[in-house]
Amino acid sequence: xxxxxxxxxxxxxxxxxxxxxxxxxxxxxxxxxxxxxxxxxxxxxxxxxxxxxxxxxxxxxxxxxxxxxxxxxxxxxxxxxxxxxxxxxxxxxxxxxxxxxxxxxxxxxxxxxxxxxxxxxxxxxxxxxxxxxxxxxxxxxxxxxxxxxxxxxxxxxxxxxxxxxxxxxxxxxxxxxxxxxxxxxxxxxxxxxxxxxxxxxxxxxxxxxxxxxxxxxxxxxxxxxxxxxxxxxxxxxxxxxxxxxxxxxxxxxxxxxxxxxxxxxxxxxxxxxxxxxxxxxxxxxxxxxxxxxxxxxxxxxxxxxxxxxxxxxxxxxxxxxxxxxxxxxxxxxxxxxxxxxxxxxxxxxxxxxxxxxxxxxxxxxxxxxxxxxxxxxxxxxxxxxxxxxxxxxxxxxxxxxxxxxxxxxxxxxxxxxxxxxxxxxxxxxxxxxxxxxxxxxxxxxxxxxxxxxxxxxxxxxxxxxxxxxxxxxxxxxxxxxxxxxxxxxxxxxxxxxxxxxxxxxxxxxxxxxxxxxxxxxxxxxxxxxxxxxxxxxxxxxxxxxxxxxxxxxxxxxxxxxxxxxxxxxxxxxxxxxxxxxxxxxxxxxxxxxx
Numbered sequence: 001x002x003x004x005x006x007x008x009x010x011x012x013x014x015x016x017x018x019x020x021x022x023x024x025x026x027x028x029x030x031x032x033x034x035x036x037x038x039x040x041x042x043x044x045x046x047x048x049x050x051x052x053x054x055x056x057x058x059x060x061x062x063x064x065x066x067x068x069x070x071x072x073x074x075x076x077x078x079x080x081x082x083x084x085x086x087x088x089x090x091x092x093x094x095x096x097x098x099x100x101x102x103x104x105x106x107x108x109x110x111x112x113x114x115x116x117x118x119x120x121x122x123x124x125x126x127x128x129x130x131x132x133x134x135x136x137x138x139x140x141x142x143x144x145x146x147x148x149x150x151x152x153x154x155x156x157x158x159x160x161x162x163x164x165x166x167x168x169x170x171x172x173x174x175x176x177x178x179x180x181x182x183x184x185x186x187x188x189x190x191x192x193x194x195x196x197x198x199x200x201x202x203x204x205x206x207x208x209x210x211x212x213x214x215x216x217x218x219x220x221x222x223x224x225x226x227x228x229x230x231x232x233x234x235x236x237x238x239x240x241x242x243x244x245x246x247x248x249x250x251x252x253x254x255x256x257x258x259x260x261x262x263x264x265x266x267x268x269x270x271x272x273x274x275x276x277x278x279x280x281x282x283x284x285x286x287x288x289x290x291x292x293x294x295x296x297x298x299x300x301x302x303x304x305x306x307x308x309x310x311x312x313x314x315x316x317x318x319x320x321x322x323x324x325x326x327x328x329x330x331x332x333x334x335x336x337x338x339x340x341x342x343x344x345x346x347x348x349x350x351x352x353x354x355x356x357x358x359x360x361x362x363x364x365x366x367x368x369x370x371x372x373x374x375x376x377x378x379x380x381x382x383x384x385x386x387x388x389x390x391x392x393x394x395x396x397x398x399x400x401x402x403x404x405x406x407x408x409x410x411x412x413x414x415x416x417x418x419x420x421x422x423x424x425x426x427x428x429x430x431x432x433x434x435x436x437x438x439x440x441x442x443x444x445x446x447x448x449x450x451x452x453x454x455x456x457x458x459x460x461x462x463x464x465x466x467x468x469x470x471x472x473x474x475x476x477x478x479x480x481x482x483x484x485x486x487x488x489x490x491x492x493x494x495x496x497x498x499x500x501x502x503x504x505x506x507x508x509x510x511x512x513x514x515x516x517x518x519x520x521x522x523x524x525x526x527x528x529x530x531x532x533x534x535x536x537x538x539x540x541x542x543x544x545x546x547x548x549x550x551x552x553x554x555x556x557x558x559x560x561x562x563x564x565x566x567x568x569x570x571x572x573x574x575x576x577x578x579x580x581x582x583x584x585x586x587x588x589x590x591x592x593x594x
Contacts, residue, residue, distance in 0.1 A: 027070045028054055049218045049255070056249030098189060099133035099167065105177065115167075116184045125177050132169045135187050136178040138162065143174025147442075156340070158368060158383075166465070173364070188465065217554070221255045250564055255557060263549045263585035270592040271542035280535050281509065281523040290504055291522070291539035294435055295484025296476060297532070298498075301441035301451060303491040304508060305529070306417040310345035310399065313416040318402075318409055327411035329354070330403050334370045334381045337362045342401065343370075345415060369401065380404040419451065426529040427455050433536070438476075440469045442494065466494045473498045489532070491516055506532065538592075545592055549585040556581045 028051060035047035054070050101112040103125040110125055115133040118124065123139070126132055132145070142160045147169045156172055159165055165178060168189035184190055229248035233239045268285035275282050282288045302308050315328050328346075332354045335343035347354070362372040369382015380387050380403075387404035399415040427437055438459040441448045448462035461472055476486055488498045491508035496519040499505030507520035508527045517523050524531045 024054065024058065024067065024070070027067065027074060031070065031074075049221060049252070052222070053249075053252040053255070056252045059249055099131040102133040103127070103130075115187075118180055118184065120180055120183060122180045123177055124180060125175070126171050127175055128171055128173055130171050132165050132167050132171065132178075133187075133189075134167050134180045134184060135165070135182040136180040137164050138176050138178050141174065141176030143176045144172045146170045146172050188467070221252070225249075225251045225255075247564070251561060255561060263553065263582065263589055264546055266586060267542055267546045267549065267589045267592060270589055271538055274593050275535060275538050278531065278534050278538075279509075279525040279528075280531050280538075281525060282535070283521050283523075287504060287521040288539055288542060290485050291535050292543055293483055293485045294487045294504065294536065295480065296436045296438065297430060297487045297489060298438045298440055298473065298476065298502070299457075300488075300490035300492070300495050301439060301443055301448060302417060304489055305423050305439065305451065305455065306419055308417065308491070310342055310415040311418045312345060312349040313414040315349075316412045316414065318411050322405070322410045324411075327403055328413075330374070330379060330405065330410070331381060331401075331413060333359050333374065334362070334372055334379060337372075338364055338370055340364075342399070342415060346413060377406050417447075419454065420527070420529060422528060422530045424455055426533060427457065429533055431456075440464055440472060440488075440498070466497050469495070469498045470501060473501055477501075477503070489529075490520075491527075495519075542592055545589055549588055552588075553581050553585060 031047050032051045035051045038047060050070065054067075099115050102115045102118050103110050104113045104118060105123040105125050118134055124133065124136075126143070128143075138159050138161055140161060142158065144156050145159055145165065146156050147166070159174075159176065164181075166189075167184075167187040225248045228251055229241075229245045232244035232247065233241050265285065268288055271288050272282050272285070275288070282291070299305050315324050315331075317324055317327060328350065331346050332350045333356050335346045336354050336356050337359075358374055360373045362370065364370045365382070365386070368386040369380065371378065371380045371382075373379065382401060384390075384400070384402060387402040387409050389402050389404075389409050399417075401413050401415070402409055403411045403413075430437060436459075437457050438461075439448065439452055439457050440461045442464050443462060445462040448460050452458075452460040461468075464472070473486070473488065480486055485503040487504040487506055488495070488502035489506040489508075490499055493515045495507070496515045499507060499516055500519040504522065505520035506522045506524065507516040509517055509523040509525035522535060
């Protein structure tokens with residue numbers, strides 16, 4: 001605006017000159033600063049080329065063209081800024097994992113203190129609904145613990161005297177005392193927080209194809225311009241050094257990658273927009289560019305490969321005197337009074353309304369199950385040890401709960417965490433693309449291996465805490481081949497460290513925790529694993545379009561540059577050619593959206 005005021009408003013030549021300089025300084029300041037920072041590092045990039053070109057245009061009295069060059073470039077950077085990755089904000093869910101206090105027991109007195117003040121050997125009390133503040137061992141009481149923040153598994157565990165517990169878990173029901181075995185700085189929850197805070201710093205910055213090309217293109221252009229300025233008078237008769245320098249500056253102005261500066265970020269922006277329409281949120285152009293290079297994908301299990309919700313697999317009779325419908329009805333009567341996830345899953349299986357009018361003395365026992373009386377009979381529903389069933393090994397590879405009527409164990413229900421529809425086909429197609437598949441999970445080994453066998457995943461790690469996943473991921477990253485990217489796909493708070501540390505973190509946006517979403521680079525809003533294949537296709541198509549645009553733009557520029565050296569093309573012809581290529585590359589870029 002300042003520049004055009006200087007041109008079109010009749011002003012004194014000196015004032016016009018000052019306004020032109022101010023306009024150029026304002027437009028060029030950001031690019032010049034970036035160029036200076038890169039030069040200090042010994043890198044010549046497109047920022048240096050733009051800066052020298054614009055200054056050169058002023059020296060050859062082509063300031064209008066110089067303004068056009070920097071204006072086009074800045075428009076391109078504005079577009080790119082919308083597609084570049086955003087700074088991750090603090091992970092709110094993860095910070096909620098941090099315990100605010102601990103109930104320190106001193107004699108008969110209990111007082112709330114900062115967990116950081118607790119020492120090894122201190123006794124603390126954990127009440128219903130509270131977070132476990134430190135790692136230690138239960139010395140009194142029983143409770144039911146939700147460790148989903150640590151392991152990602154929805155199944156709650158029972159703890160009792162002698163059980164080791166980890167910080168970060170939540171006491172869902174019960175009251176217990178524990179002896180602290182680790183200070184807060186060495187606790188599990190502190191390690192998770194620390195891993196996430198440091199993971200992004202360790203993560204290598206993904207370099208796009210264009211950034212790599214610019215490192216080659218810029219030094220070549222500057223080198224040729226220097227050769228033109230020095231040797232043209234020697235090789236061409238009647239050309240003075242002043243004229244050769246003039247032509248060198250014109251050469252630099254013509255060689256400015258204006259069409260590239262617009263078409264490339266627009267390509268990324270279009271790719272990100274296409275992905276968003278398909279329910280895939282990619283947080284930046286560098287991540288979109290990296291998706292096509294995925295060589296390994298590590299999947300979490302619960303909530304990622306599986307639905308994360310229990311479903312009744314089978315209702316089994318263990319006594320012939322009871323019908324299957326009767327067994328299911330006994331289960332339903334007891335679970336009607338419970339809010340446990342397993343109870344809700346069983347009730348979904350019942351097609352009719354459950355009559356609980358004859359149910360009396362209902363009691364829910366943390367970590368074990370429920371019991372009630374019905375028509376004079378004592379009914380127990382729970383794990384094998386609770387009902388006195390002699391085969392607890394049946395629970396190893398699947399979740400099984402039993403029904404005891406009086407003195408007889410009459411039946412059982414097997415629950416499964418169902419594999420997501422399309423997961424098997426997706427993993428098969430990923431393998432066909434040459435991508436290596438692994439699975440890391442906090443679930444039991446037997447369950448993890450059963451899922452892995454069904455999906456034909458050869459490499460699986462089970463019973464992992466967040467720090468174990470992080471350590472294993474580090475090994476995978478250290479052993480990766482060439483430019484191949486390692487992606488991690490997860491959905492829970494416990495996945496946040498590895499999502500942040502992997503080359504490409506992919507989270508589930510529907511069921512996933514906000515901390516996992518914020519720590520990831522790509523979010524699948526529909527939780528459908530098939531979207532990974534779509535993202536790879538979009539990334540490859542975007543990269544293909546960018547390469548086409550680069551080849552076309554650079555080809556036209558080389559032709560124009562050669563014509564300029566022989567005096568056939570001047571500055572305006574070059575700018576016109578550049579605008580033409582820009583329009584053509586923009587139309588080509590729009591094919592990404594189809």
